[in-house]
Amino acid sequence: MAYSEKLIDHYENPRNVGSMDKNETSVGTGLVGAPACGDVMKLQIKVTADGIIEDAKFKTFGCGSAIASSSLITEWVKGKSIDEAGAIKNSEIAAELALPPVKIHCSILAEDAIKAAISDYKTKNGQGDVEAAE
């Protein structure tokens, strides 16, 4: 399969690989996908008191496109408000990485992961479960 240079760069030099303490109240954790499907993404965000994402980390089990999609989204969400981050569409990720059609689900997973992380953060901080990602 021919992949774009951007995708290969994110796969070979993934940004923001790592983990944060999921028990910290300023940290939101999203864990999406399933091992049996061959994709699991864990995405974590650290949010400031005024709702800005100051750091993001990921770990992904999955194909090169899944790893690149999660790496890209951690880059994108840093510095954004949680509302801005929650508005990122999978189609933007797919376009940026030029994902082939069979890999579009990787970008959907990345969108789900950030939504789940935001939802977890909001739940922890008593902001309700308004944007729970299914």
Place this chain on the structure above:
Amino acid sequence: MQRAKRRVTLPDKRVSEEVLIMNELKAKPIYLDYQATTPTDPRVVDAMLPYFTEKFGNPHSRNHSFGWEAEDAVDVARGQIANIIGASAKEIIFTSGATESNNLALKGVMKFYGKKKPHLITVVTEHKCVLDSARHLEQEGYKVTYLGVKENGLIDLEELKAAITDETALVSVMGVNNEIGVIQPLKEIGEICRERKVFFHTDCAQAVGKIDLDVDDMKIDLMSISGHKIYGPKGIGALYVRRRPRVRVIAQITGGGQERGMRSGTLPTPLIVGLGKACDILSNEMAEENKRITELRDYTLQKFRDRLADIYLNGDEEARVSGNLNVSFAYVEGESLQMDIKNIAVSSGSACTSASLEPSYVLRALGVDEELAHTSLRIGIGRYTTKEELDEAIESISVAVERLREMSPLWEMAQEGIDIKSIEWAEH
């Protein structure tokens, strides 16, 4: 210009320079996918070449020397092929490859005997061309039983016995599985089939040259053979069809009535000479070659086991051909692993590259967990594999597995002692 002797002849000089530079930058890729195909042995190519040019005759031309010369060459090849499976030359039918041989065996036998005996038995781990032929027969009204396999990939002989009925015409069980390399108990299956007067077909595309085969001793009635899996050319294969007791098949390709009416079409003399030569080489070198390859395989597996935790060999370790290692590297998805080791040509059981996103049906039939099926690589060792190449591959794969595990949330959970099966995953 100092590199002139290695220059590729291309119309644009600049382009040829670029090609050269690119080739020099790329490290030499290592081929470890010998179950997919093999390079043609140079001795085979040498044997074939004259039959493209000066000895170009049609082997079916009965009235001039060009035809006789080609016919003689075909006869020699038939003998060489028959020889390595203990058959006689007259029982070898040439086809375009094992896919066609399997189609001819299944459809040909069922359509000849199907009125009285419409039942076929095969196995869930067979090659797609066997399974698809069986599906087509089912659509036409034939009955098919698909036997499951045990955890080690082998069939249960008692299950086979129980599946045979008075309506069974044919049992088709592959000699060696293409993905996991396990060797089915052909002799025992042959005994059962002969006793019940059922024909026994075996797809031996991956078995020829790897295990000793004898159609009489193993009571095999039909056997599919492939050229390009045994260092012969692509586009040629054969079907062994027993003459005593006679097995009848309905031709699937009709025309001039060549190959005793079972497969029409002008025989491709150069390819046939190549297949014959490939078999001839095997009859002399097979034992020694398999000994060498088995040592390399065991060495490779041991190196992986010493270096990496949580790796699993798929398929029986003992009843296994020399050149096949199918290993699951837990917590690392197969396609991403392949991307990391792009200089090494291997196959993955993770079908993440296909549109289905389903992992290998063979591994699932063994009961391998789906998450482990996604993490498998098939490493195929063959005639030209060196220990140096394997050392490089082992190092490269191990580094990639370690890197990707550091990136894997599943590996992290396993290290923290969390059972990933205890989590309620949202299937997508």
